[in-house]
Amino acid sequence: MQAAEITAADLPPLPTRRGFAKWYSQPVVQVCLIAMVCFLCPGMYNALSGIGGGGQVDPKASNDGSVALYSTFAATSFFSGTLCNRLGARLTLGVGAAGYALYIGAFLSYNINQNSGFVVAAGALLGVCAGMLWTAQGSMTLAYATESTKGRLFALFWMIFNMGAVLGSAIELGLTYDSEASTVSNSVYAAFLAIAAIGAFIPLFLVSPGLMVRVDGTRVVVPVHPSWKTEIVGLYRCLRYNVWILLLFPYFLSSNWFYTWQFNSYNGALFTLRTRSLNSMLYWLFQVFASLAFGVAIDSTRFRRVNRAWGGLVFVTALCMAVWGAAYHFQKGYTRADLAEPRAAEFARIDFKDAGYANHVVLYIFMGIMDAIWQNFAYWLMGAMSNDASQLAYLVGFYKAIQSAGAAGVFRMDSNLAPYMTELAVSWGLNAAGILFVIPVILLRVTDRTDEAVVTADEVPTVIAASALEKEGSLDEKKGSMA
Structure with a gap:
């Protein structure tokens, strides 16, 4: 791949960094700041989603x-790499990040006036924003x-x-512990709205990716103000x-598909509100430990990267x-009809x-x-393909x-009241298909090292100077040909 060689000449020289500035510009610190954006914005969204139905007893709104959200999310994400390279990752x-507060605010509004149209419109806008946020996050973290x-860094x-x-679910649990209602209160939505609004300002404090140096001394090479045409061609x-x-598309497709059955058809259907909040907190908390363990294992230097790829796939398969x-x-014990009238009054939710x-x-x-390891393995595979x-x-x-x-499709399936067992079967089948299609990718694409041109911090002045001479020579040639 030649991307690094093409754009290396445009790397800005590094500023002099000492003390706090030097510590602050470390990749691990910057990744922590990126993670804090997602802690405060998608984290609050996940806390609401994890209890089923966005905190509502009726998940239709x-x-x-979610259908609107993931539809625009899918459309935007396909071109969000282009947007990220053109506008800059920060x-x-x-x-x-700005779209998450609006979406949570739409649920606060729905709690007050039952305006489902606002929820759908906010979801559509959040889909655009989420596509941009996750592409910028992924490209910076892996680069x-x-x-x-x-x-480990992911x-x-x-x-x-x-x-x-985890924090959002703990807030839900504390505010709903003594509640007999099945719907989240206004105070929960208001707290989440305030937290998500704060997260939208953190990107202002990130170091420019073009000034980042990895721990091995190599520079992060990013395109500097490419044209829209260049990005579309790229x-x-x-x-x-x-x-x-x-x-990898089947693996990608199934990676959010299972959320609907887990959140709505299992947690949202079976449990009381406070228990749903507790379940959600534990769901996300154990993702923390799982991602740490899997990240350390998949980066182990005791084994070749190819062997780690196969080991990771075997573990994902067994767990799935x-x-x-x-x-x-468990699904054999209840159906969607058990939660619908007139049988709903007799259905005892689990506390x-x-x-x-x-x-x-x-x-x-x-x-x-499983969710944590599935997502981690997807990002690790992409990171094994490129450093650019x-x-x-x-x-x-x-x-x-x-x-x-995929998420848009399954939320539409749930909104159309598909049987719970059907949702489970489709989710399971898509996971299995995704795993099968990863096999040829590991066979054909995963190697022990990604061979790409890199630029060290010490080489940047030389590269820039050489590029300037090259451009000057090219200009002279053009002038000569015109004469």
């Missing part, structure tokens, strides 16, 4: 909003890592990000010369089959004080663990586009 991240730290991000959902070439990415097998066992709760919550915890920030922006954009298209 939430489902309709601006893209900041604009993306800042070295070959041997991509799993795991660090995932830990901090999911602690936001997107086309990325697809044309990386046809293997199509094999075990979780869905246990889920099928955490009830006998038999432990088995249900253990399964929900393992659903969270512009290419990673395209790849992450494809990932979020296909992932969001």
